[in-house]
Structure formats: structure tokens, C-alpha cells
Amino acid sequence: MRRGKPNDPGRRSRILEATLDVIKADGISAVSYRGVAAHAEVPLGSMTYYFPTLEDLILSALDSTRSELEPRYAAPLRDARNLADVVDALVDATIGPTSPSLTDIRLYEEIRHYGARDPKVAAVLQAVEDDSLVMLQPVVPTSIALAINALLWGWWSHRLAHPDAPLDEATVRKPYEAIVGLAAADHSFPTKEQTRA
Amino acid sequence: MRRGKPNDPGRRSRILEATLDVIKADGISAVSYRGVAAHAEVPLGSMTYYFPTLEDLILSALDSTRSELEPRYAAPLRDARNLADVVDALVDATIGPTSPSLTDIRLYEEIRHYGARDPKVAAVLQAVEDDSLVMLQPVVPTSIALAINALLWGWWSHRLAHPDAPLDEATVRKPYEAIVGLAAADHSFPTKEQTRA
DNA sequence: ATGCAGTACGTACGAGTGTACGCACTTGGT
DNA sequence: ACCAAGTGCGTACACTCGTACGTACTGCAT
Numbered sequence: 517m518r519r520g521k522p523n524d525p526g527r528r529s530r531i532l533e534a535t536l537d538v539i540k541a542d543g544i545s546a547v548s549y550r551g552v553a554a555h556a557e558v559p560l561g562s563m564t565y566y567f568p569t570l571e572d573l574i575l576s577a578l579d580s581t582r583s584e585l586e587p588r589y590a591a592p593l594r595d596a597r598n599l600a601d602v603v604d605a606l607v608d609a610t611i612g613p614t615s616p617s618l619t620d621i622r623l624y625e626e627i628r629h630y631g632a633r634d635p636k637v638a639a640v641l642q643a644v645e646d647d648s649l650v651m652l653q654p655v656v657p658t659s660i661a662l663a664i665n666a667l668l669w670g671w672w673s674h675r676l677a678h679p680d681a682p683l684d685e686a687t688v689r690k691p692y693e694a695i696v697g698l699a700a701a702d703h704s705f706p707t708k709e710q711t712r713a
Numbered sequence: 714m715r716r717g718k719p720n721d722p723g724r725r726s727r728i729l730e731a732t733l734d735v736i737k738a739d740g741i742s743a744v745s746y747r748g749v750a751a752h753a754e755v756p757l758g759s760m761t762y763y764f765p766t767l768e769d770l771i772l773s774a775l776d777s778t779r780s781e782l783e784p785r786y787a788a789p790l791r792d793a794r795n796l797a798d799v800v801d802a803l804v805d806a807t808i809g810p811t812s813p814s815l816t817d818i819r820l821y822e823e824i825r826h827y828g829a830r831d832p833k834v835a836a837v838l839q840a841v842e843d844d845s846l847v848m849l850q851p852v853v854p855t856s857i858a859l860a861i862n863a864l865l866w867g868w869w870s871h872r873l874a875h876p877d878a879p880l881d882e883a884t885v886r887k888p889y890e891a892i893v894g895l896a897a898a899d900h901s902f903p904t905k906e907q908t909r910a
Numbered sequence: 911a912t913g914c915a916g917t918a919c920g921t922a923c924g925a926g927t928g929t930a931c932g933c934a935c936t937t938g939g940t
Numbered sequence: 941a942c943c944a945a946g947t948g949c950g951t952a953c954a955c956t957c958g959t960a961c962g963t964a965c966t967g968c969a970t
Contacts, residue, residue: 543829548928549927558949561949561950562949564929564930570929628870629826632819638874641874659881659883662871663885665871666871668867670863670870674863677829690856690857691895694888694895697891698887747958756919766958766959
């Protein structure tokens with residue numbers, strides 16, 4: 517039976533939040549018990565109490581992002597009624613309102629980087645990507661979904677590497693149209709607004 | 714005037730090589746004077762002698778890869794005489810003989826990751842990417858070159874995240890064809906071997 | 911032979927790290 | 941009132957790290 521109760525129930529999640537702040541700012545390799553403790557304004561002892569191991573802390577922090585980062589562009593994709601809607605959703609996910617901020621991309625990049633060495637994180641990553649493929653599954657074949665994922669990540673990566681050179685919409689849209697168009701048998705799918713020239 | 718000569722002239726480059734080994738195996742954040750010294754079988758003092766600062770060591774090591782990694786797919790691209798050749802070169806650069814090994818991709822990823830926080834590395838990175846754009850420039854407009862770069866990096870990234878699920882050629886080729894095809898005005902460019910169905 | 915400049919390296923210091931551990935404090939059962 | 945269990949935290953230890961620094965060695969000019 518439970519005895520004793522926490523004085524500060526939000527403390528654990530505050531620590532996780534501070535951890536993510538540190539990761540976003542300086543990367544996972546900069547995460548230390550003491551640094552996060554200072555950022556979250558909790559004593560060092562609290563850190564090891566809630567997260568006995570530094571890896572626990574990092575994994576918990578990364579895990580807490582899964583529910584948050586994943587579904588940003590999920591709804592538009594699920595609601596897409598034709599291939600043109602899919603293209604719109606992808607363009608938005610790349611540079612539009614449902615696209616991640618540079619900070620979010622950096623965070624995502626950190627997870628990927630860390631996941632390359634940690635199987636547990638890699639599994640999380642794989643799950644997220646699988647979800648993404650499943651969302652695309654109803655509208656395009658798997659091989660095309662793979663290409664779309666690759667291009668989407670490539671664009672995000674580009675934004676991260678060139679924060680001062682924003683992509684314009686046509687640059688992003690046309691390649692998506694071309695790839696998604698592969699799903700429409702042998703002639704190009706109907707776009708909503710135009711066909712160039 | 715030069716006086717005194719090095720007892721072990723290859724030592725410096727051996728250190729650099731060992732540094733790259735460590736980076737490939739465990740990432741840049743795992744690079745330490747002592748670790749690299751042990752790997753290269755040189756005393757610790759040699760490290761600080763050749764590379765007074767750890768950053769010097771890392772930058773020198775990364776810099777030494779520039780001349781090596783860059784031109785793997787440069788020649789085929791430069792020799793491309795039509796858009797079909799370009800597609801072939803891209804497919805090869807993605808999964809074919811001129812494509813980087815998983816280790817190389819990891820290394821490239823490390824550089825990107827590190828470059829996100831270090832302006833000097835970022836500059837190197839930018840230079841490499843600019844070169845890549847310049848190579849594509851003669852055959853496709855800039856905006857398409859950007860998309861190709863993004864997709865290429867996306868594919869490489871995919872290979873890194875899914876080492877056990879190799880991409881088959883058609884999956885890679887068709888999206889490239891579609892994007893490169895955008896460069897050919899309003900109807901699709903001639904492919905060398907076939908047009909599907 | 912002697913000095914000197916540059917090479918090469920062994921050692922030690924100070925800072926920062928993850929983690930173990932013990933001591934207060936809180937709370938519910940008796 | 942008392943105890944035990946669980947919460948929360950301060951401190952200290954063992955370790956690794958980057959870097960500074962003193963010292964030996966090498967080869968050339970004189």
C-alpha cells in the first residue's frame with residue numbers, strides 16, 4: 517500500500533521538460549544530471565531519485581516526445597480524399613503550418629542520431645516511421661510512401677542546414693506532385709489549381 | 714630554417730585516421746585525446762602536440778574526409794549527357810557502386826550533426842553541398858537540384874536507419890525519374906531502357 | 911664541442927561527471 | 941504515541957576528461 521506522498525507532483529515532468537530544453541539547445545550529449553537539475557531548479561538528489569540512471573532520463577525525455585511530435589501532419593493526411601490533398605498535406609508538413617519548427621527538427625535529428633547507437637531509441641524511431649508509412653498506405657503504394665518519407669526528411673534536413681534560406685512553395689510542391697503522381701497509373705493525377713504552362 | 718625532424722612522420726596522419734575510426738564507431742562525442750591515443754598507439758603527449766585543442770583534432774579529422782567523400786558520384790554526374798544518365802548516376806549514388814557505405818553515411822551524419830553547432834563545420838558542409846548543386850546545375854534548374862539533394866540525403870538516411878531492409882532499384886529509380894522529369898518541360902523525358910507499362 | 915631551436919612526450923592539475931549512500935522528513939497503520 | 945515505509949535530497953567518491961607544463965631528445969650552425 518502507498519504511503520508518503522510527493523510534495524511536488526509536477527517535479528518529474530518538469531525535469532523531463534528541462535531535459536528536452538537542454539537537448540534542443542545543446543544536444544543529447546550535453547545532457548547531464550547537474551545541468552538539467554539547474555535548468556529545472558531542482559536539487560541534484562531529485563534527479564537520481566526520479567531517474568536512477570542518466571540513460572533513464574534521456575530515454576524518458578525522448579519517449580515523452582513521441583505522442584507530441586508524431587501527429588502534427590497525421591490528420592491532414594488521413595483526411596486527404598485524393599492525391600491532390602495528399603500533396604497539399606505534404607507541402608504543409610514540409611514548410612507550412614503543420615511543419616515542425618527548426619527546434620523540433622533539431623530535436624528529431626537528435627533522436628535519430630542517438631537512435632543510431634541505442635537500440636531502444638531506434639525502436640521508437642522505427643515505430644514512428646512505420647506509423648507514417650501506414651498513414652500513406654491507403655493512398656499510395658509502399659514504395660512511393662518510402663520515397664515520400666525520404667524526401668520529407670530530406671527537406672526538413674535542408675531547412676535545418678539552411679535556416680536562412682527558406683524554401684519557396686513551388687520548389688517543394690512540384691517534386692511531391694511528381695512522386696505522388698507515380699501512384700496515378702500512367703498519366704498525371706489531377707492537381708487542384710493548375711498545371712504549369 | 715627547419716631544424717630537428719620528426720621521428721615518426723606518419724604519426725600525425727595515423728592519429729587522424731584513428732580519430733575517424735572512433736567517430737565512425739562511436740560518434741564525435743566519443744572522441745577523446747586518450748581514447749584516440751590508445752587507438753592510434755601513440756602517447757597522450759603526442760596528441761596535444763599535433764593538435765593543441767580537441768576541437769583542432771576533430772576539425773582536422775573531419776576536414777580530411779572532404780577530399781575523400783565528396784567526389785564519389787561527381788564523375789558520373791559530370792559525364793551525364795542527358796537526363797536518363799542523370800537518373801542512372803543518382804540511382805547509383807543512392808544504392809549502387811558509387812553510393813557511400815553505411816559507415817560513410819554514418820560519418821556524414823556525424824558531420825551534419827556536429828555542424829549544427831559548429832559554424833566552421835557548417836561552412837565545410839555548405840561548401841560540399843554547394844558543390845553538389847553546382848554539379849547538377851548544368852542539367853536541371855536549381856529548384857530541382859535542391860529536391861534531388863533532399864531526396865538523395867533522405868534515401869541515405871533511410872539506409873542508415875534500416876540497414877537490414879535494402880532498397881530495391883525500382884523504388885529508388887522511379888521517384889528520381891519523376892523529379893528529374895520535371896526538368897523536361899511538360900512531357901516526360903526519354904528514359905534509356907523503358908517506359909513502365 | 912657547444913648551444914639552440916624545434917620535436918616529442920610523461921605527468922599532474924583542476925574541473926566536471928555519474929552514481930552510491932545515508933540522513934531527514936512525511937504519512938498512514940496500530 | 942509510536943513505528944515502519946516510502947519520499948526527497950545533500951554529500952562524497954571514484955573516475956574521466958582537456959589542457960598546461962617541464963623535460964628529454966634530435967640534429968644543425970657555429
